[in-house]
Amino acid sequence: PNGTADGSPAEMIEQQWGIQIERTMLSAGGYMVDFRFRVLDTAKARPILDRRVQPYLIDQATGAQFIVPSPPKVGQLRSGKTIREGAVYAILFANPGKYMKSGNKVTVVVGDFRACDIVVQ
Numbered sequence: 001p002n003g004t005a006d007g008s009p010a011e012m013i014e015q016q017w018g019i020q021i022e023r024t025m026l027s028a029g030g031y032m033v034d035f036r037f038r039v040l041d042t043a044k045a046r047p048i049l050d051r052r053v054q055p056y057l058i059d060q061a062t063g064a065q066f067i068v069p070s071p072p073k074v075g076q077l078r079s080g081k082t083i084r085e086g087a088v089y090a091i092l093f094a095n096p097g098k099y100m101k102s103g104n105k106v107t108v109v110v111g112d113f114r115a116c117d118i119v120v121q
Contacts, residue, residue: 009115009116013115016044017044017047017113018044018045019037019038019039019041019048020037020038020040021115021118022036022037022038022088023036024036024118024119024120025102025120025121026095026098026100026101026102026121027092028092030098031096031098032092032093033057033066033092033093033095033100033120034092035090035092035118037088037089038086038087038088038089039083039088039089040085041085042084042085046083047110047111047112047113048080048110048111049078049080049083050111051076051078051080053110053111054067054068055067055091055108055109056068056093057107057109058107059099059100059104059106060104060105060106060107060116060117061104066094066096066100067093067094068092068094069092077091077092079091091108101120103119104120105117105118105119105120106118106120
């Protein structure tokens, strides 16, 4: 009756957004945070891969926010021009000064999508 689905946050994300979070890890020598997820349902996952929506990452301990860099020649550092079921997609967040460390808890936000308590590897 309280409006929440039964099950873990991961199951709720799968049901509501049609994705499964694969891993979130430091990359590019620690200067990027690499968020990877598998698409289980293309229709549900479409808003997460909408390139008009600017994703960001929140460090839960401090509230600091990190954006997806958009280098002029490359564009946004995220995949998803075409969405295929079963495919794994990545969103790369800037980590200036190697602020985020392995073990930090983060929230990934893309429009209405929020995934909380993700531990950076």
